[in-house]
Amino acid sequence: MPLIGQLALALALILAFYSIVANVLGARRSIPVLVASARHAVWATCAMVTIAVLALWTSLLKSDFSLEYVASYTSSTLPTVYKMTALWGGQQGSLLLWTWLLTIFTAIVAFQNRRRNPEIAPYALAVLAGLAIFFLGMLNFVTRPFDMLATIPADGQDLNPLLQNYWMAIHPPSLYTGYVSASVPFAFGAAALITGSLDDTWIRSTRRWAIFSWFFLTLGNLFGARWAYEVLGWGGYWAWDPVENAAFMPWLVMTAYLHSVMIQERKDMLKVWNLALIGMAFGLTLFGTFITRSGVISSVHSFTQSGLGPYFLSFLITAAVLYTGLLLFRVKSLRTPAEFESYLSREAAFLFNNLVLVGIAFAVFWGTLFPVLSEAVRGVKITVGPPFFDKVNAPLALALVFLMGVGPLIAWRRSSLDTVAKTFAAPVIFGAVTGICAFIAGLREWYVLTALSLGAFALGTVFVEFRRGVSARRHMVSENPARAFVNLVAKNNRRYGGYIIHIGVVMAFVGIVASSFFKTEVKKSLKEGESFQVGSYELEFLGLSQNETSHLETISARLELLRDGKPIVLMQPAKLFYKRPQQPATSVAIRSTPAADLYVVLAGIDDATGLTTFQVFLTPLVFWLWAGGLIMALGTVVAMWPNVRERAAIAAAVRLPATVDIGAETVPGGD
Amino acid sequence: MPKKLRFAIGAGLIIGAIGYLIVTAVRNTAEYYLTVNEVKARQPELSGQMLRVAGRVKAANIAWNPETLTLAFDMVPPPPVDDTGAVVKTVAATVDPPEFHVICRGQPKPDMFAPNRDVIVEGRLAANGTIEARQVLTSCPSKYIPKQPK
Numbered sequence: 001m002p003l004i005g006q007l008a009l010a011l012a013l014i015l016a017f018y019s020i021v022a023n024v025l026g027a028r029r030s031i032p033v034l035v036a037s038a039r040h041a042v043w044a045t046c047a048m049v050t051i052a053v054l055a056l057w058t059s060l061l062k063s064d065f066s067l068e069y070v071a072s073y074t075s076s077t078l079p080t081v082y083k084m085t086a087l088w089g090g091q092q093g094s095l096l097l098w099t100w101l102l103t104i105f106t107a108i109v110a111f112q113n114r115r116r117n118p119e120i121a122p123y124a125l126a127v128l129a130g131l132a133i134f135f136l137g138m139l140n141f142v143t144r145p146f147d148m149l150a151t152i153p154a155d156g157q158d159l160n161p162l163l164q165n166y167w168m169a170i171h172p173p174s175l176y177t178g179y180v181s182a183s184v185p186f187a188f189g190a191a192a193l194i195t196g197s198l199d200d201t202w203i204r205s206t207r208r209w210a211i212f213s214w215f216f217l218t219l220g221n222l223f224g225a226r227w228a229y230e231v232l233g234w235g236g237y238w239a240w241d242p243v244e245n246a247a248f249m250p251w252l253v254m255t256a257y258l259h260s261v262m263i264q265e266r267k268d269m270l271k272v273w274n275l276a277l278i279g280m281a282f283g284l285t286l287f288g289t290f291i292t293r294s295g296v297i298s299s300v301h302s303f304t305q306s307g308l309g310p311y312f313l314s315f316l317i318t319a320a321v322l323y324t325g326l327l328l329f330r331v332k333s334l335r336t337p338a339e340f341e342s343y344l345s346r347e348a349a350f351l352f353n354n355l356v357l358v359g360i361a362f363a364v365f366w367g368t369l370f371p372v373l374s375e376a377v378r379g380v381k382i383t384v385g386p387p388f389f390d391k392v393n394a395p396l397a398l399a400l401v402f403l404m405g406v407g408p409l410i411a412w413r414r415s416s417l418d419t420v421a422k423t424f425a426a427p428v429i430f431g432a433v434t435g436i437c438a439f440i441a442g443l444r445e446w447y448v449l450t451a452l453s454l455g456a457f458a459l460g461t462v463f464v465e466f467r468r469g470v471s472a473r474r475h476m477v478s479e480n481p482a483r484a485f486v487n488l489v490a491k492n493n494r495r496y497g498g499y500i501i502h503i504g505v506v507m508a509f510v511g512i513v514a515s516s517f518f519k520t521e522v523k524k525s526l527k528e529g530e531s532f533q534v535g536s537y538e539l540e541f542l543g544l545s546q547n548e549t550s551h552l553e554t555i556s557a558r559l560e561l562l563r564d565g566k567p568i569v570l571m572q573p574a575k576l577f578y579k580r581p582q583q584p585a586t587s588v589a590i591r592s593t594p595a596a597d598l599y600v601v602l603a604g605i606d607d608a609t610g611l612t613t614f615q616v617f618l619t620p621l622v623f624w625l626w627a628g629g630l631i632m633a634l635g636t637v638v639a640m641w642p643n644v645r646e647r648a649a650i651a652a653a654v655r656l657p658a659t660v661d662i663g664a665e666t667v668p669g670g671d
Numbered sequence: 672m673p674k675k676l677r678f679a680i681g682a683g684l685i686i687g688a689i690g691y692l693i694v695t696a697v698r699n700t701a702e703y704y705l706t707v708n709e710v711k712a713r714q715p716e717l718s719g720q721m722l723r724v725a726g727r728v729k730a731a732n733i734a735w736n737p738e739t740l741t742l743a744f745d746m747v748p749p750p751p752v753d754d755t756g757a758v759v760k761t762v763a764a765t766v767d768p769p770e771f772h773v774i775c776r777g778q779p780k781p782d783m784f785a786p787n788r789d790v791i792v793e794g795r796l797a798a799n800g801t802i803e804a805r806q807v808l809t810s811c812p813s814k815y816i817p818k819q820p821k
Contacts, residue, residue: 233782339674339675339678340674340675340678341674343677343678343681348678348681351678351682352681352682352685355682355685355686355689356685356689359685359686359689362689362693363689363692363693363696366693367697370697370701371704374701380703380705381703381704381705382701382702382703382704383701383702383703383704383723384696384697384700384701384702385700385702385723385793387696387699387700388696388697388700388701391692391695391696391699391700392689392692392693392696395692396689396692523740523777523778523779525737525738525740575782583782583783584782584783585782586782601779603779603780604737604779604780606735606737609737609738611737611738613737613740613779613780615779
């Protein structure tokens with residue numbers, strides 16, 4: 001098996017080289033046979049990497065400890081599902097997963113474009129193959145997943161206990177899918193720059209890829225936060241750790257990109273900016289891998305440090321220089337006569353939303369790199385922690401929510417003050433009333449009050465948009481409200497999917513603000529039979545119980561949760577002692593309601609005194625972060641859904657002879 | 672005023688505001704990230720400052736009181752290592768290694784806290800040389816790094 005995997009990776013590397021040469025030559029000299037051959041090479045590359053992945057999976061499942069990777073990240077007692085997920089438990093496997101996704105996506109792109117985009121598709125495929133070559137080079141020469149051990153150990157060192165969790169089973173693949181699919185729009189952007197076909201074909205051809213990437217980046221961040229919440233046992237979900245920041249930055253830039261391409265499609269503006277944004281988004285996905293793998297930046301939950309750093313950095317710099325060079329080279333042809341006309345326009349709202357999103361990304365970038373920068377410049381390592389990120393991002397988040405409210409309602413090009421006042425009256429009143437109600441209810445923090453008002457305002461604008469659309473349909477085609485609503489969303493899924501995402505963002509935002517401001521923490525050491533108070537709840541400690549398997553030992557505490565003297569539920573936080581890595585881990589007990597989460601950690605058991613220590617967090621509205629995240633995912637699915645009109649456009653485009661310029665209606669990729 | 676300029680001013684204001692936020696936030700929240708040796712070398716000037724100090728838990732002298740949730744221990748520099756990760760044996764220790772007493776109140780003992788573990792302590796350096804910690808973070812034990820068998 002290992003031999004087959006190794007061989008497949010070597011062949012994949014050769015095939016990727018061939019596909020670049022054949023694609024570029026075929027496109028330059030217009031030799032369709034060569035382009036077709038390159039396409040087959042792309043598919044073959046994908047097949048080879050798939051074989052390598054299956055080979056590694058087989059070895060993991062068979063617990064073949066002669067393989068260094070298997071011995072390092074699994075053990076014979078590890079549950080089967082984690083033997084599967086160990087594929088991304090270590091560095092070599094993670095890179096293999098990355099490469100696999102990349103070659104799968106490249107294969108899909110090759111298939112989608114087998115009859116369209118003859119100008120830029122071969123170059124885009126060549127760019128993607130170039131990327132694959134880098135990763136395959138790493139896998140073949142630097143960090144090899146199929147290295148064998150000279151002496152076969154009796155058992156493996158096991159997967160890090162923190163990774164033995166179902167969220168860790170889905171978080172890395174989601175995030176990697178998001179990371180890797182961002183390279184598709186990037187590759188098309190680069191191809192547009194290389195060939196000089198600078199109309200918005202590259203954007204339209206990869207629109208769905210960009211949304212797809214955003215969808216998985218969103219889920220990846222969300223799953224990561226949920227994992228931190230359930231596994232790390234500190235009561236929070238986000239700590240501004242470099243690893244988290246690395247996942248957050250591409251999401252921010254992709255969000256900016258998804259908004260600003262709308263301006264290019266509509267107004268033919270911001271061409272340079274869009275190309276720059278997709279370049280940044282792509283660069284940040286590589287940067288994320290670089291900082292988590294290189295050990296340049298210390299992270300509390302850092303990964304294996306390794307010699308990968310210099311390679312990644314060189315590749316990143318090379319890609320950045322080449323891309324920036326291309327962009328500068330074409331900058332003259334990218335100028336457009338169109339310009340912004342008024343601050344009271346959707347273009348302006350989108351422009352400022354872009355600035356704020358990229359500003360947040362920059363602040364996060366700066367804070368993450370600060371230790372390295374300060375050491376380089378001043379010779380002292382200075383860090384900025386969560387307070388820095390909170391301070392900078394809190395006001396920017398408010399600005400963003402405000403703009404999110406303005407964007408959907410304001411007209412393109414320009415509005416008069418009068419129309420603005422009329423359109424925004426209802427949402428503004430709704431926002432103000434929400435703020436006043438919150439004030440009357442006893443809230444005094446100005447930030448929370450502002451956040452609630454702006455959130456309500458943004459929700460209000462979405463509501464107004466839906467109402468407008470529904471009533472227009474009711475008048476035009478006289479449908480009943482429910483039917484009109486469904487048709488409205490179905491016929492304009494991209495737009496209304498976006499609004500659903502906005503609703504989710506507001507929900508998540510409110511959840512984040514409330515859970516950051518009003519968290520109660522109680523720490524208590526007590527004996528069996530004693531009880532303590534947390535907010536309006538009472539927790540009675542009933543006792544400890546022990547359970548042992550060959551894989552781990554569990555000590556769990558039983559706590560009765562009471563409110564007004566009435567028992568509600570039995571909570572069982574636990575401590576886990578994994579046998580192989582000899583490392584303890586925490587299993588928290590969470591009782592989640594829309595109003596608040598009660599989060600109980602078994603923090604320590606002291607044998608000497610017989611005291612058991614509990615750490616309890618009462619966090620309001622954190623539920624809404626997860627709910628909002630799900631709504632965002634749902635909205636994204638709606639926005640990605642292929643709709644009838646687009647189908648017709650694709651059919652029409654394919655029927656047209658290739659010589660006719662079909663740029664305007666060119667097909668969005670990636671169903 | 673030409674429209675371009677008007678928008679450039681607006682964009683400039685936003686960028687300026689973001690820059691200002693970053694600069695002030697850095698000024699208010701920056702902490703030195705130092706090793707035990709570095710803190711020792713600059714102890715007088717660092718007194719009273721918020722620090723993040725990386726070091727190792729000395730095996731002797733660890734006290735944990737679960738009732739008050741008070742953890743006290745001594746922090747020493749990790750032994751010097753060579754490129755392969757093996758501890759370099761110094762011939763003769765001419766000076767005592769620097770060490771700091773750390774007191775952390777009101778926090779549960781971290782799961783992975785143990786003698787000779789590498790930790791990062793966040794807290795204030797008091798005038799008497801004690802670090803009053805807000806938080807003690809344990810680094811992931813290095814044994815997860817697969818070692819190449821020779």
